[in-house]
Amino acid sequence: MSEQPDKAPPAIVLAHAQLAAGLVSAVEQITGMGSRFVAMSNTGLSGAELEQKLRALVEATGARVVFTDLPAGSCNIAAFRLLRDRDVIVVSGVNLPALLHFVTHPNLSPEEAATEAVERGVPTLKVTLGTARGN
Amino acid sequence: MAIELYRIDDRLIHGQVIVGWGQPMGLGFLVLVDDEVASSDWEQELYRMGVPPELDVFFASVAEATLKLEQWNRDKRPGILLTSDIDTMVRLAVAKQSTIRAVNLGGIHHRADRVERLRYLYLTGGEVRALQELEHQGVEVTARDVPASRPVPLSALLEGHGEEGAA
Numbered sequence: 001m002s003e004q005p006d007k008a009p010p011a012i013v014l015a016h017a018q019l020a021a022g023l024v025s026a027v028e029q030i031t032g033m034g035s036r037f038v039a040m041s042n043t044g045l046s047g048a049e050l051e052q053k054l055r056a057l058v059e060a061t062g063a064r065v066v067f068t069d070l071p072a073g074s075c076n077i078a079a080f081r082l083l084r085d086r087d088v089i090v091v092s093g094v095n096l097p098a099l100l101h102f103v104t105h106p107n108l109s110p111e112e113a114a115t116e117a118v119e120r121g122v123p124t125l126k127v128t129l130g131t132a133r134g135n
Numbered sequence: 136m137a138i139e140l141y142r143i144d145d146r147l148i149h150g151q152v153i154v155g156w157g158q159p160m161g162l163g164f165l166v167l168v169d170d171e172v173a174s175s176d177w178e179q180e181l182y183r184m185g186v187p188p189e190l191d192v193f194f195a196s197v198a199e200a201t202l203k204l205e206q207w208n209r210d211k212r213p214g215i216l217l218t219s220d221i222d223t224m225v226r227l228a229v230a231k232q233s234t235i236r237a238v239n240l241g242g243i244h245h246r247a248d249r250v251e252r253l254r255y256l257y258l259t260g261g262e263v264r265a266l267q268e269l270e271h272q273g274v275e276v277t278a279r280d281v282p283a284s285r286p287v288p289l290s291a292l293l294e295g296h297g298e299e300g301a302a
Contacts, residue, residue: 016150044244045244046146047145047146047149049244050146070153072186073149073150077181077182077184080184
């Protein structure tokens, strides 16, 4: 348990192109809790500009958790740069199930919520084969 | 195989490099040439953190890269050499004349004194002259952010004919 859910700062979703906005809009559609995330894009930004903008957003929102998409992508690396001097948690490889779990467990601490979100998000990626093959 | 792509990109290691170029190339290693990164363990750790474990990442200053370029070019795996700015690539190309035959402009972003040439490419007058000098030395300079886009020769870029389109 940590902060009161309605007083907790939002988490940041930082991703390529319009992915973050899309994920957050999906969270809003499914749960009505999209406002617990702030979406940010890397479009048109250099690495330095991306880091600067992310720092400003963390400062402005008080966010403790930054979800990023592609490991070793510019969003991911910009977020990692904050680990050196900010008390933030970076999640790599974000997907919708992870965000949904995070947002629907507001009573967990940021560390617990981020860890559980990853644990919940990873196994949702799977292959399902049709039964019509070979017919 | 050796170094197949010499790329200038101010984001250095990022998605377009690892996935966009790396996947179709079957990338085996990356060389990041940057004097500042080469002297910082933290910066090196940062860039290694998200890179797939099967991919080797080498860090070098321009001076170190000058000495090791032949060694990397003997590597049987395909590799990419990255610099974050034009000056670093020019210094390396001048030091290793005839080794670097083509340079890819992958991403140089907006700055107050730069002019937009492509969506992902902004250049100052000095940077344009440095690239032209590189071409005069026999190095082919083209802009191309990802393999699926059309390469734009430096001359077309400077004449304002750099409209992008799929290859």
